[in-house]
Amino acid sequence: MVPIYRTDGEWVAVYEKGHLFNIDGEWIGFIRGREVYDPGGKYLGYLSDDRRLLRARSRPRLRPRQTPPSRPKSPGIPATMPLAPMLPSLPYSTIDLFEEFSERLSFVSDTRPDME
DSSP: OOEETTTOOOOEEEETTTTETTTTTTTTEETTEEEOOTTTTEEEEEEESSSEEEEEEOOOOOOOOOOOOOOOOOOOOOOOOOOOOOOOOOOOEEEEEEEEEEEEEEGGGGSSSOOO
């Protein structure tokens, strides 16, 4: 289990076996190579070497929607993770998706239809 950090050093997600989960254990995406896609197969960004989810600030080139894998079982999320390493600031051309679009990545269950 690999921790994923936000640029300010906060632990926000984990990567395990090709999948990305938020700290509540909800599946928020899958990874192909270094590219990250949401559960519907839409491109989000890429996983950087320093364990951040990043994307170019300008509109990324249109990428074909990927066929998502079946929903994985939620991993046992630990209560704490090691502190983040000193993360360098990002150039203006790059954004941290957990800072710019946190509502899209943190509260996936709010976007699902109710069971009623």
